[in-house]
Amino acid sequence: MKRYLILLTVLLISTVGFSQEEADRVLGVVINASTDKPLESVNIVNLNQVIGTTTNSKGEFSISAKVNDTLHFSYLGFKSIKVRVTNDWLKFGSSNIELTELALALEEVVVNQLKLTGYLEVDIAQVPAVNDNYRYSISGLEGTGYEASKESGLTKMVGSLFNPADFLHRMFGKKPNELKKLKKMKEDDEIRNLLASRFDREMLTVLLQVDRVDLDEIVSQCNYSKGFIQTANDLQILDAISECYEEYKVLSRGRNRKI
Known part of the structure; x- marks a missing residue:
């Protein structure tokens, strides 16, 4: 029985x-x-x-x-x-x-024509500066390390070790679940493939529950250039935020030990 x-x-x-x-x-x-x-x-x-x-x-x-x-x-x-x-x-x-389908709309594009004077020094000043900032350890980018320019590489590198990640923590300090999502997003191949093909930041703002303005500010405070923020795909932005926060945790542990 x-x-x-x-x-x-x-x-x-x-x-x-x-x-x-x-x-x-x-x-x-x-x-x-x-x-x-x-x-x-x-x-x-x-x-x-x-x-x-x-x-x-x-x-x-x-x-x-x-x-x-x-x-x-x-x-x-x-x-x-x-x-x-x-x-x-x-x-x-x-x-x-x-x-539901969205109505297609073309945004107005303004082209500013350069007015050359014939004087080399004056004309060169009108040409937009080439962005020579670079950042490594991001999907689609080569190398490893912090983004920096040729002129102020050391300054930006030292500053990035103390300020940007603190800003990131302040943004997410009251949202620990969103920080956990960073790791989950990086591990899910389907989401990574999705983000690699997108540039609208919609999925990132939805997953992390932040506004687009706040998202751009986070990446900017992590010492990524304006050019990178404007041209990077969503996966590169995700990796940038994730790397910034991981380095913040390392620095935080170091500070706590000193205390």
């Missing part, structure tokens, strides 16, 4: 475990709201678990999620949306997610 009870208990535990495993994934299909056609390669990120996936050729997706997790859907030319995972979604299976 005891053997039967043990066997029954094992079967029940296995069944419950299997059900919970199945319930930890949500299924769905992403479609164009105006045409009802499926959208392929839509980027989907679970903001709570910091994992990502994309839709297949039929617009279908599957991602690990729990009740009350928030999924972020983004696709070029369409308005990004957030969707909360509910008990009904987990219970009843696949759900249709509709994305």
